Amino acid sequence: MSNPLILRVRSALAGIDNPKTGRNIIADGMIHGLGADDEGRVRFTLVFDESADREEAEVLLTQAKKAAGALEGVSAVTAVATAHGSAKPSQGRHSPVSQQSRHSPSSQQSRHSPQATASAHENPFGLKNKPRVEAAAETLSGVKSIIAVASGKGGVGKSTVAANLAVALAASGLQTGLLDADIYGPSAPTLFGIKDKPAMKDGKIQPREAYGVKIMSIGMLIDPEQAIAWRGPMVMGAVRQLMSDVDWGDLDVMIIDTPPGTGDTHLSLIQSKRLTGAVIVSTPQEMALADMRRGVSLFRQTETPVIGVIENMAWLELPGGERQYLFGEGGAKKAAETIGAPFLGAIPLYPELRQASDDGLPLAARDHPGADVFKDLAAQISKAARSH
Numbered sequence: 001m002s003n004p005l006i007l008r009v010r011s012a013l014a015g016i017d018n019p020k021t022g023r024n025i026i027a028d029g030m031i032h033g034l035g036a037d038d039e040g041r042v043r044f045t046l047v048f049d050e051s052a053d054r055e056e057a058e059v060l061l062t063q064a065k066k067a068a069g070a071l072e073g074v075s076a077v078t079a080v081a082t083a084h085g086s087a088k089p090s091q092g093r094h095s096p097v098s099q100q101s102r103h104s105p106s107s108q109q110s111r112h113s114p115q116a117t118a119s120a121h122e123n124p125f126g127l128k129n130k131p132r133v134e135a136a137a138e139t140l141s142g143v144k145s146i147i148a149v150a151s152g153k154g155g156v157g158k159s160t161v162a163a164n165l166a167v168a169l170a171a172s173g174l175q176t177g178l179l180d181a182d183i184y185g186p187s188a189p190t191l192f193g194i195k196d197k198p199a200m201k202d203g204k205i206q207p208r209e210a211y212g213v214k215i216m217s218i219g220m221l222i223d224p225e226q227a228i229a230w231r232g233p234m235v236m237g238a239v240r241q242l243m244s245d246v247d248w249g250d251l252d253v254m255i256i257d258t259p260p261g262t263g264d265t266h267l268s269l270i271q272s273k274r275l276t277g278a279v280i281v282s283t284p285q286e287m288a289l290a291d292m293r294r295g296v297s298l299f300r301q302t303e304t305p306v307i308g309v310i311e312n313m314a315w316l317e318l319p320g321g322e323r324q325y326l327f328g329e330g331g332a333k334k335a336a337e338t339i340g341a342p343f344l345g346a347i348p349l350y351p352e353l354r355q356a357s358d359d360g361l362p363l364a365a366r367d368h369p370g371a372d373v374f375k376d377l378a379a380q381i382s383k384a385a386r387s388h
C-alpha cells in the first residue's frame with residue numbers, strides 16, 4: 001500500500017519520537033492506514049493506547065501532520081488520532097481520543113450487542129437495509145471456506161500476505177475471493193492496481209477480477225477517510241454488506257484481510273459464524289509478537305480455529321546468499337510454539353515485493369522465489385481449511 005511518497009512520509013514520521021516509550025512513532029506501530037493519492041494528498045491515523053492523554057495525543061498529531069506536510073509533493077494532510085482498545089474482546093480497537101465517553105457502558109453495548117445493528121448507522125454504503133451479520137453471511141452459501149488474515153499490529157505486511165496468498169490459492173486451481181475488510185487502511189486496490197469503482201448488476205456489487213481472484217475492497221466503495229471514525233455498528237454494517245451485497249458466487253476459498261489488532265471487524269466476522277479459521281501474520285520482533293498472542297487469544301476464545309502463524313519480513317538475503325535477521329531470528333516461530341499454534345512458514349524481506357505491491361503486480365504471480373514461498377503457504381492453508 002505504499003508508493004514513493006508514502007515511503008518518504010514514513011521516514012519523516014520516523015523522525016518523531018513518542019516521549020512515552022522513547023521510540024519513534026513508526027517503530028511503535030502508531031501509524032495506520034497511511035495512504036497518498038496522485039495529487040499528493042496524504043492521510044493516516046495515529047493510534048494511541050487507551051492510557052494516552054488527550055493533550056499528548058494532540059501534540060504528537062500536530063507534529064506528525066507538520067512533518068508530513070513539509071515534504072515536497074505533499075499538497076494536504078488528513079490525519080486523526082484514535083485510541084487503541086485493550087485486547088479484551090468486548091471492546092473495539094479504535095475510539096477517538098477526543099471522545100469523552102469511550103468507556104461508557106452504553107457505547108460498549110452499542111458496539112457488540114445484536115441490537116446495535118438496528119442503529120441508523122448500519123448502512124454505510126447507502127444500500128438497502130439488511131438483516132444481521134449472521135443472516136448476511138448466509139448469502140455466502142456458495143463459499144466453501146472463509147479464512148481471516150489478521151495481525152496484532154499494523155504494518156507487518158498482513159495485506160500484502162493476504163493478497164499474495166489469494167493469488168497463490170487461485171493459481172493452485174481453487175476458485176478464490178479476496179475481501180479486503182481493512183476498514184482503516186484498505187490496500188487491495190493498490191496491490192492489484194484497481195482504480196475504478198465496481199459495477200452494480202441486479203442490485204449486487206460485482207467484484208473485480210485479477211490474477212484469477214475475485215476482489216472486493218472497502219476502498220473501492222468509499223473513501224478510506226470516511227471510515228476512519230467508524231465504530232461498532234458502522235463497521236458491522238460494512239462487513240455485512242461486503243458479504244451480502246457483493247456477488248461472490250461460488251468460491252472454494254475466501255481470504256478476508258482484516259484491520260490490524262482485534263476489534264469490531266473481527267467480532268463481526270466471528271459473529272457471522274462463517275469463519276473456517278484465522279491466519280496470523282507477524283514480524284519477528286517482540287512487540288509484534290505480544291500483539292500476535294492477543295490476536296490468537298481472541299480467536300481461541302471464540303472457538304475460531306487458528307490455522308497458523310506466518311512470519312513476515314523474516315530476513316533479508318544479502319548478495320552473497322547470507323541472511324540478515326533485521327528484526328531478530330525466528331521470533332514468530334518460537335511464539336507460535338509457545339502458544340501452541342501451528343507455524344506455517346516464513347516470508348523473507350524482498351525489496352521486489354514492496355515494489356510489486358506498489359506496481360499492482362503481486363509477486364505470487366511472477367517468476368520469483370517469493371512466488372514459491374506463497375505457493376507453499378497457500379497449500380498448507382487450503383489443506384488446513386479442508387480439515388476444519
Ligand SMILES: Nc1ncnc2c1ncn2[C@@H]1O[C@H](COP(=O)(O)OP(=O)(O)OP(=O)(O)O)[C@@H](O)[C@H]1O
Pocket residue numbers: 001002032033034151153154155156157158159160161182185187259260312313347348349350351352353354355357358
Ligand atoms: N516480505 C516483505 N518484503 C518487503 N516488503 C514487504 C514485505 N511484506 C510487506 N512489505 C511492505 O511493507 C509495507 C506494509 O505492508 P502492508 O500494507 O501489507 O502491511 P499491513 O500489515 O497490512 O499494514 P496496515 O497496518 O496499514 O494494514 C508495504 O510497503 C509492503 O509492500
